[in-house]
Amino acid sequence: MTTTWGPGAAWPELHDAQRAVLAALIAGGSQPRADIARALALSRTSLTRITRELIELGFVTVGETSRRPTRGRPVELIDLVPASAHFVGVKLTGDALYAVVTDLASQVVASKETDLAERDAASVVALISRTAHELLNGLDRPSAIGVCLAGDVEVVDGDQCIVDSAFLGWEGPVPLARLIAEASGLPATVSNDVNALTAAHHWFGAGVGTRSLVVVGVGAGIGTGIVIENRLVTGAHGRQGKIGHIFVPARGTRRCALGHTGCANALVTMPGIAENAGRTLKEYPAVLAAARAGDPDALLAFEEASMALGAIVAHFINVLDPEKVVVTGEGIDMVELAPARLRAALADRLDPRASREIPVDVQPFAFDQYAWGAAITAIRRQFGATV
Template sequence: MSSPPRAETFPANTPAVSQIFVTALSQGPLTRLELARRAGLSPAAVTKAVRPLIEAGYLVESVDEDARPALGRPASLVRVDSGRALFVGIKVTGDEVIGVLTDLCCRVLLARRLPLGDRAPRAVLATLADLTQELLAEADGLGVHVVGAGVAVSGDVDRAEGMVRYSPFLEWREVPLAELAAMTTGLPVTIDNDVRALTVAEQWFGAGVGLSDFALVTVGAGIGCGLVVHGRVVAGAHGVAGEIGHVTVDPAGPLCHCGNRGCVEAIAGDAALVDRVRAATGAEVTDAAEAAALAHEGVAGAQEAYARAGEAIGRGIATVANLLGPERVIISGEGLAAYDLFAEQIRNSFAAAAFGSAAQCDVQTRPLPFEEWARGAAATAIHSFIGSGSHQ
C-alpha cells in the first residue's frame, strides 16, 4: 500500500487569487491583460494575485513564441502547471466503480474499473478504497502528490455536509460518504451528485467553458440536470435544483419511483423504456440496449416508446429554458447510444414548449463515457482544493 499523501493547501488567501486561477485554469493560457479583462479585475489586482500562485508553482509564465511582435517586448502567457498536483475521481454506479487519476487541469492520466457485487455502503467503500490505492500507487511512480479525491453518486447528495441523503440506484439513505471515504482512502474527499459533478467538469473543462448560464441534461438510467447560473453551479437550498427528471409532463402518465405520475424519468428513463417496450411488444426485454435494438429493427411498439420518451425529454428541457434562459443545453449520458431514436421528438417537443426567444437556446449533444463522470468527480475535488466555491 502506498504511503498517505501529505496534506497540501492551495495559496488562495483572497477571492481574487481563486478567481484568477480558475480563469487561467479554464480559459488559459492568457496574457495578464487578458486575465484581467476576463476576470473583471484591474491589472494591478492580477499582478498581486498571480504572485503567490507563481511562487507556489501553480502558475507559470512563459513567452508566447507564436505571438512575438515585430517591435517591443514579446507577450508573456500565464498558464497552470498541470503537473503541480494530482487528483482522484470516482464514479459509483449500481454495478461498478470507475476511477480516474487526473492532473490539475483535469486531464485523465489513468482510468481503472472494479466490479461492484454488493451495493451496501461497507462493500462500496472497500471497493472504492482498493481502486484508490491502485491509482495512488500509479501516482507514486509519477512523483507527484495526490492532494484530493472526489466521489460522484446519483441521487440527493449534500456536498456541504458530505452526506448521501438518498440514492435510489444504490438504495442508500443518510450515508456520511465523505467522512467514510476520507477514512478509507487517507485523502480529503469531496462528494457530489454525479450530474452536478459532470456539470463542474463541463463548466471548467468542457462545452460550458466561458458560458455564464448553461444546463447539462443527462439521459439514461435516470434523467438528470445540472445548472450553471451566473457562473455558479446551482444546487439550491435543498440540494435538488435541476431535478427535471421529476418534472411532471403527463399527469395521467406512469407512476414514478418518486411517488408522482408522468415524470420525465417515469417516461424516458431506461427502466421506464424497458417496461414500456416489453408491454408494447411482448418481447422478453431485459435492458435498455435490447429495447433500443427492437426500435432500431423497426418494431412499432418499441419505436413509439422512444418517440414518447423524446417528447418528454424535450418538454423537460423546455422547462429549463423557460425558467432560466440558458445560453446552451448540453445533452449527455449513456442514453445517447439510442439518441437517433428520439432526437427528432426532442427537438420538436422542445421547440413547441419553449417560450419566445427561449427556443433560440443552443441545444447540443455530447456523448461521454463513464470515465468522464469520474473525471467530473475529480473536477469537484479540484474545485474544493482551490476553495473557489465561496467566491465563484
C-alpha cells in the first residue's frame, strides 16, 4: 500500500507540562497566558518556555491580542493550530464501518462509510487500516486511530481486546487496537461506543469543564459512561456502567432477556417502549407517532419510560455526586413526551441530602457522533488517557 502522508512529522513525545498546556487549549480554546499559568499552576517562565516548544512543534501560535473589559491592557492569546494533527475515528457495526477524520480541535474534515463485506477480524482490521490511510492522505501529522463498537473492551496482557462482539461473530478476546496499529503503522485505541460518546462530551460536548460527569445513552439498549476526576472509568474488566437490569419504579408488560418486567431494559429502551405499547421494536417509529398524536397506550409507555429514566439518573446522582448528567442516544423521545414524569421521578428518588443543583442535560444525538467520539478517544490517547 502506498500512502503519501502530508507534511509534518509524526506525533512527538510530549512531556507532562507540554501535554497539560496543549490539552487545556484543546478543551478550553484560545486563552491568555496568565489564565493557563494559573489553571495549571505553572510559573510564567515555565509557560513561556512550554509555549515556545509547542510553537516550534507547530501545535500552537501566539494569536491576536484582545482587550479585557475590566482593564484596558491588551492580552496575548495562545491559540491552538487545529490542522497541526489529524485523527481517524471509526464506528464499527455488524454491517458497516463509519469513519471520520478530525483535526486536533475535533472538527470533522473528511468521512467515509463502507459496507462490511467480510466480518472476520483480519478483514475488518485490513479495512480499517486501508480506510484510515485513504482518509489521512495528504493531511498534516496523521496521529492515531480510535475505534468504537457496541461491546466490551478488556485489557488482556496490556492489549485492548474486544471480548464481547456477538454481532461480529468473533471468538475469544481479539486484540483489536494492537492489530490495527500493526496494520496501519499508527497508534490505535478501542472503546465501547457509550464510552466514546462520554469521552467526546467530556472534552468537546456538554461536559466541557467538568471533572466528573455521567453520560446515559439510551437506544436499543441502555449504557452509561462515567468520568471521575477527569478520568473515564473503565472498570477492572471493561464492563462498567451496566445499568440495564437496575430495578426501576415503573410498570410495563415487556420482559427483558433476564425475565424482569421492572428493569431499565424492559422499560426505558426503544424495544422496551415499543413492546410495552403492544408493538415490536421495528414499530418504534409508529409508537412514537401514536404517542405524539395522543394515543393513550403509546403515551403511557413513554411516560413509564420517562419515570424509569428519572429514577436511574437519581441513582447516579446519589451514588456519584457528579457535576453533570448528560442524557443522550437515539431513544430519548420520552424526555420530550413526558418531561414532568422524569422530573417527578428524579425528585422522588434523590436522596434528601443529594445536591439539587446538578444539571441533567438532554442532548440530541445523531449516529455520526459515534465515529466522531472514536476520533476523540484517539486524541485523548495522545494525552495518556485510556479512552
